[in-house]
Amino acid sequence: MSENSRRKFLKGSAIAGVGVLAAPAVATAAPVTLKMQAAWGGGIFLENAKSYVDRVHAMAGKDLKIDLLAVNAVVKTSQMQDAVHRGVLDAAHYVPAYWYSKSKTASLFGTGPCFGWSSQEVLGWCHYGGGMELFNELMEKLGLNVVSFFNSPMPAQPLGWFKEQIKDASQMDGLKYRTVGLAADVLLEMGMSVVQLPGGEIQPAMKSGLIDAAEYNNPTSDRDFGMQDVSKDYHLASFHQSQEFFEVTFNKKKFNSLPSELQAVLRHASEAESSNFYWHNTKRYAGDLTRLQEESGVNVHRTPDSVMKAQLEAWDVVVDRISAEDEFFARVVESQKAYAKEVMNYLNLNQPDYKLAYQHYFG
Numbered sequence: 001m002s003e004n005s006r007r008k009f010l011k012g013s014a015i016a017g018v019g020v021l022a023a024p025a026v027a028t029a030a031p032v033t034l035k036m037q038a039a040w041g042g043g044i045f046l047e048n049a050k051s052y053v054d055r056v057h058a059m060a061g062k063d064l065k066i067d068l069l070a071v072n073a074v075v076k077t078s079q080m081q082d083a084v085h086r087g088v089l090d091a092a093h094y095v096p097a098y099w100y101s102k103s104k105t106a107s108l109f110g111t112g113p114c115f116g117w118s119s120q121e122v123l124g125w126c127h128y129g130g131g132m133e134l135f136n137e138l139m140e141k142l143g144l145n146v147v148s149f150f151n152s153p154m155p156a157q158p159l160g161w162f163k164e165q166i167k168d169a170s171q172m173d174g175l176k177y178r179t180v181g182l183a184a185d186v187l188l189e190m191g192m193s194v195v196q197l198p199g200g201e202i203q204p205a206m207k208s209g210l211i212d213a214a215e216y217n218n219p220t221s222d223r224d225f226g227m228q229d230v231s232k233d234y235h236l237a238s239f240h241q242s243q244e245f246f247e248v249t250f251n252k253k254k255f256n257s258l259p260s261e262l263q264a265v266l267r268h269a270s271e272a273e274s275s276n277f278y279w280h281n282t283k284r285y286a287g288d289l290t291r292l293q294e295e296s297g298v299n300v301h302r303t304p305d306s307v308m309k310a311q312l313e314a315w316d317v318v319v320d321r322i323s324a325e326d327e328f329f330a331r332v333v334e335s336q337k338a339y340a341k342e343v344m345n346y347l348n349l350n351q352p353d354y355k356l357a358y359q360h361y362f363g
């Protein structure tokens with residue numbers, strides 16, 4: 001090697017060496033852990049909460065972990081929203097009806113009047129009809145430091161369990177009945193006496209005679225609670241809570257501190273869980289309804305039209321009364337009506353009569 005070549009080689013090596021020595025150490029961000037409490041102590045709804053968490057973990061990898069806690073692990077269900085607001089909890093998994101005592105408008109997000117739509121369309125209104133903007137405005141009005149996502153469109157809730165078959169709305173007058181949210185106002189308007197109880201207390205309350213009748217949400221949860229042991233008359237279909245879904249809520253300061261990629265994971269995992277919930281839970285509900293009939297001797301009835309018509313009339317009274325007292329409530333109702341009128345016009349014209357096809361094949 002010539003002297004000139006040797007000098008060029010050594011110079012290049014020195015530059016390369018400087019480059020290696022000067023390269024900074026790359027800091028790896030510590031994974032974020034969020035503490036989320038669910039409103040469910042077990043059963044299918046806790047499975048649903050875990051399913052959402054599993055989707056977050058699958059999408060976020062090692063960067064984000066949610067520590068899912070069961071009901072009452074840190075605070076009581078009635079205190080969960082305040083705990084998230086204050087940062088005692090980072091997140092919660094529940095339904096808006098569980099905190100509607102702060103604002104009856106909250107019940108419009110999932111447990112409001114039926115304008116001929118299902119949970120699927122209410123979620124459509126939330127995402128594409130201005131619903132989330134109104135919800136976020138409500139959060140600001142209430143001074144709540146939270147960010148929420150809605151998911152998991154639930155089928156209409158059954159009218160529930162009674163000591164005898166309900167054949168006419170007049171039989172419901174004076175009955176002590178369990179429900180939640182604005183449905184309580186509606187059934188009071190129908191002449192019932194309403195008690196708001198958490199799920200785990202429903203069956204013992206009916207067994208002891210504290211209540212005469214009750215609903216919770218679906219055949220699977222009802223079977224898990226043992227409702228078939230205190231009643232043999234189960235009524236499906238109702239307008240008192242004909243649409244509902246979960247709310248996943250996060251402390252706003254904590255949420256805003258996350259990288260945008262992790263914020264997107266929390267949001268899109270909620271959307272993904274909507275599909276999984278409907279596919280998974282519908283199959284479970286159908287199977288458990290069959291088991292209630294065949295294994296427990298439960299008589300399953302379709303709620304008579306007279307009861308559902310009386311519910312719609314009661315909804316009119318309740319909605320008009322609250323709208324006259326609360327301008328924001330009235331704004332939300334009008335937004336929902338406008339969306340339902342347009343979307344359900346298309347769906348009602350386009351959807352074939354699925355019941356007709358079912359009867360053709362299965363009788």
